Amino acid sequence: MKIGTCSFLENIDPIASHEAAISERSDNVEPNTSKRAKRSVAAHTKFWKPGRTLKIAMYDEDQKTIDKVKxxxxxxxxxxxxxxxxxxGAVGDIRIKIEQTQDGNSYSFLGTDALPLPPEEHTMEIGLALEDDEFEETVLHEFGHALGLDHEHQHPDADIPWDLEKVYAWYKEKSNIERDQVDRDVLPRPRNTNYTYGDYDPLSIMHYYIDSRLTTNNWSHPGNVTLSRKDLEVIRKFYPHGTT
Ligand SMILES: [Zn+2]
Structure with missing residues (x-):
């Protein structure tokens, strides 16, 4: 059973987030988005500029760990x-701390939200040991966030029959996370009219494992351990070759 859970952090100043996103890549804001909408938190995407080299700082990890993550x-x-x-060392666009923690939780800032952070702060945390069975799928998932991808189980068309009180109690007990974080990282997000959504992809690496005890009709999801065909389509779409 999976122990850890994952957050994509958004606790940065929304104006700094917006400015970092558009100075990195102007199409992080749709040209037809109204001025007012541009100022709202979720009105922009956070993708890096295609063609860019992202420097990934691994602190003092040994070569074996660096090679594995790479x-x-x-x-x-x-x-x-x-x-x-x-x-x-500690200098990079993405800075990864790997440290096994009791709750096994991991997180990453979303895409260009890493840019306005203080340089001494890491932008991704993997709460598992290298030997952990879930290390690979967790690193794949967190890199999805670091490349700007949201949680797939929060897709507005996911329609997961959540049993809310059980969900809150479960994540509190298993992962020590509070209700507001469950709202942010687990439950469906309202449809954002500034986004163009792809189809809901239950096979995405960005989808959580969901226990049958958390839904009203025993619906469950085994979680995914590899990138789906659609994950790859999405990444090719947002980082197309043939652009600078
Ligand atoms: Zn996540």
Whole structure:
């Protein structure tokens, strides 16, 4: 059974988030978005500029760990017009702390939201050990966030028959997360009219494992361990080759 849960953090100043996103890539804001909408938190995407090299800081991790994370992350990057440069030390666009924690939780900031953060702060945390069975799928999932992707189980068309009180109690007990974080990371998000949504993809690596005890009709989801065909389509769409 999966223990950890994942957050994509949004606790940054919405104006700083917006400015970082559009200075990185102007099409993070739809040209026809009204001025007022541009100022709202979720009115922009957070993708990096295609063709860019992202420097990934791994602090003092040993070479074995760096090589492992690199080989996992390459599964995304093979399909994207981006390059990753893995480095030791603390200087990088994405800064990854790997440390096994009691709750096993992991997180990442979403895409360009990493830019306005103080440089001493890490932008991704993997709460598992390298040997953990779920290490690979967790790193794949967190890199999805770091490339700007949201949670698929929160897709407005997911229609998961959540039993809300059980959901709150479960995540509090298993992952030590509070209701507001469950609202943010687990439950469906309202449809954002500024986004163009792809079809809901239950096979996405960005989808949580969902226990049957959390739904009203025993619906469950095994969680995913590899990138889906649609994950790859999405990443190719947002980071197309042939652009600079
Ligand atoms: Zn996540």
């Amino acid at each position: 080989s996992i992350a390459s599964k995304w990057i093979e399909h994207a017009n981006l390059k990753f440069e893995f480095v030791s």
